[in-house]
Amino acid sequence: MRTLMTIGAVSAFVALGMTATAAISETLRLGDFQSTSHIVSKEGTSRWMQAVEEAAGGAVSFQHFPSQQAAKSKAQLDAVNNGILDAALLGALYHAESLPLNSVVGLPGFYGSAQQGTEALQAMLEEGPLREELLASGVTPIFGFVLPPYQVLAKERLGMPEEWAALDIRTSGSTQAMTARSMGAVGISIPGPEVYTAVERGRLDAVLFPLASVPGYKLNEVVSHISTNGSFGGYSFIMVVRSDLFESLPEEVRTAMVDLGRETALHVAKAQDESVEGLISQWQSEGIDTYQFSEDELAALRDSMKLVSQDWLDRIGSDGAEAVLETYRDLTAN
Numbered sequence: 001m002r003t004l005m006t007i008g009a010v011s012a013f014v015a016l017g018m019t020a021t022a023a024i025s026e027t028l029r030l031g032d033f034q035s036t037s038h039i040v041s042k043e044g045t046s047r048w049m050q051a052v053e054e055a056a057g058g059a060v061s062f063q064h065f066p067s068q069q070a071a072k073s074k075a076q077l078d079a080v081n082n083g084i085l086d087a088a089l090l091g092a093l094y095h096a097e098s099l100p101l102n103s104v105v106g107l108p109g110f111y112g113s114a115q116q117g118t119e120a121l122q123a124m125l126e127e128g129p130l131r132e133e134l135l136a137s138g139v140t141p142i143f144g145f146v147l148p149p150y151q152v153l154a155k156e157r158l159g160m161p162e163e164w165a166a167l168d169i170r171t172s173g174s175t176q177a178m179t180a181r182s183m184g185a186v187g188i189s190i191p192g193p194e195v196y197t198a199v200e201r202g203r204l205d206a207v208l209f210p211l212a213s214v215p216g217y218k219l220n221e222v223v224s225h226i227s228t229n230g231s232f233g234g235y236s237f238i239m240v241v242r243s244d245l246f247e248s249l250p251e252e253v254r255t256a257m258v259d260l261g262r263e264t265a266l267h268v269a270k271a272q273d274e275s276v277e278g279l280i281s282q283w284q285s286e287g288i289d290t291y292q293f294s295e296d297e298l299a300a301l302r303d304s305m306k307l308v309s310q311d312w313l314d315r316i317g318s319d320g321a322e323a324v325l326e327t328y329r330d331l332t333a334n
Contacts, residue, residue, distance in 0.1 A: 025059065026249065028241070031080070031088040032066045033073035039212055039275060040237060041066060044145065044268035045089050048239065048261060055256040060249070062087075080242050081138045087241040092144075093173045100316045101133045101324050105146060105236040106175040107312055108305045110332040114212075117146035117234050118269035120331035122262065125238065128327065129320045139240035140247075143261030145269050147210040148276050150176070150232040153223040154206035155199075157289060159297040161304045167205040170195050175312060176208055176233050182307045192217055199223060208232045211279055212272045220283055228280055229292040230301065 030049065034041045049062040065071075071079035076088040077095050096103040111117030124130045125141045134141045152158050152169075165184035171177045177187030185206075190198050198204045199222040207219060211228070214220055239261060246254060280290045293301065313321050 025061075027061045027063055028086040028245075029063045029065065029070065029084075031070045031076050031085040032064065033068045033076065033091065034089070035067045036064075038216065039272060040089075040147075040268065043271040044237070044264055045239070047267065048143070048264040051260045051264070052257055055260060056253055060253055077137065077139065077240075080240065083242075085242075086245055087142075087239065090238045090240055092236045092238055093175070096173065096175075098137055099133055100318065101129050101321060102236070102238070103175065104130075104312070104321075104324050104328050105234045106173060107309055107325075107328075108150075108176075108179045108233040109231050109302045109309075110328065111146065111149055111234060112229070112231055112332075114146055114148045114269040114272040115266070116332060116334075117149070117236075118144070118265050120328060121146055121236055122265055123331055124324075124327060129324050134238070134240060135243060138243055140243045142239040142241060142257050143265040144236055144238040145265040146237070147235040148212050148272050149230065149234055150208045150210055151227045151230050152206050152232060153199075153209055153214070153219055153226050155224055156205075157225045157291060158206060158227070159293060160300050164206075168203065170198065170204050170207040170209075172208070172235075174315075175308065178308045178311050179232055179305060180208070182304045183301070195219065196222055210235065211276045214279065220286065220288060223288070225289045225291065226280075226283060227293060228276075228290050229298070232305075 030045075032041065032045055034045070036042070036046060046064070049064065053061050065085070070085055071088075073091055074094045076085070076090050077098060079085040080088050092099055092102040093106050096106075105117065105121060111120060121144045125134075125144045131141055158164055161183040164180070167185045168188050169180045169185045170190050171180050171187035172189070177189070180187035188204065190204070195204070195207055196217055196219060199207060199219065207223070209219060211226070220226070241257070283290050309325060313325065
C-alpha cells in the first residue's frame with residue numbers, strides 16, 4: 001500500500017493507532033461527485049482516505065460515495081450539514097451562493113499551474129476569510145487543491161481578444177461566462193458530457209476547459225487548437241468535515257487528517273501538472289496545434305479580463321471581498 005506519511009509521522013501515528021482505536025471507532029460517510037477513475041479521486045480523495053485510515057490504525061475509516069451517489073454536485077454541502085454525509089469533497093464553484101468568497105479561484109488571469117494555485121488556496125484555507133466562511137457554513141476545511149488553469153480548445157487558433165468576438169464558447173459558471181463576455185464572446189453553459197457533440201456539430205466554436213480533464217470527455221478528437229499557457233479561470237476542490245463531528249474526534253486524528261491533507265493537496269496538484277505535460281506531447285503527435293500565447297496576446301487578454309474581477313467584486317458586494325482578491329493576487333503573483 002502507498003502511504004503519504006513521512007518517517008517522523010509514522011512514529012507519531014503508530015502511537016495514535018494504539019491509543020485512539022480503543023477510544024473510538026468512527027466511520028465517516030464521504031461524498032464526492034468525481035468518479036474513482038478521475039485523477040482528482042485517484043491521486044487526491046482516495047489517496048487521502050487510505051493514508052488517514054492507515055495513520056489512525058482503525059480509529060477512523062471511510063465509506064466513500066463517489067460519482068454523486070449520495071448527493072448531486074451542487075448538494076454536497078447541504079448533505080453534510082443535514083447529516084446525510086459526514087464529509088465531502090466540494091467543488092467550490094458549485095456552492096458560490098453559500099461560499100461566495102471561495103469562488104475567487106474561478107477568476108481568470110491568476111495562477112499558471114495546479115501547484116501554484118494549490119499553494120495559494122491552501123494558505124487561504126489555513127487562516128483568513130475563506131476558512132471563516134466555510135466554518136460559518138458548518139464545515140471545517142481539511143485541505144484544498146485546484147485544477148490546472150482553464151485553457152481554450154477550438155477549431156481555429158484564438159489569440160487577441162478581437163479574435164474571440166461573437167464566438168459561442170462553452171463556459172462553466174457565471175464567472176467564466178463573464179470571462180468569455182469580457183473578450184466579446186458568448187458564454188454558453190452546456191453539461192460536460194454534451195460538449196463533445198456540441199463542438200462536433202458546430203454548436204460551439206470553442207471550449208474553456210482544464211487540460212487534465214480533456215481525455216475524460218475526448219475533446220481532443222473534435223478540436224484542432226489547444227492553448228497551453230492561458231489562465232481563463234480556475235476550479236477548486238475543498239475537502240470538508242462537518243464541524244461538530246470533526247471537533248469530536250481525538251486531537252491526534254484531527255492532526256492526521258490535516259497534515260496528510262496538506263501532503264495530498266500538493267501531490268494531486270503535481271500529478272495533474274505532470275499529466276498535462278504528457279497530454280500535450282500526445283496531442284502534438286496527433287497533429288493538434290498545442291500553442292502558447294505570445295506576450296502581446298497574454299497582455300491583451302489579461303487587460304480584457306480585468307473586467308471579470310471587478311464584476312466579481314460588484315456581485316459579491318462584501319466588505320471582505322476586496323481583501324480576499326488582493327491576498328489571492330499576491331499569493332499567485334510569482
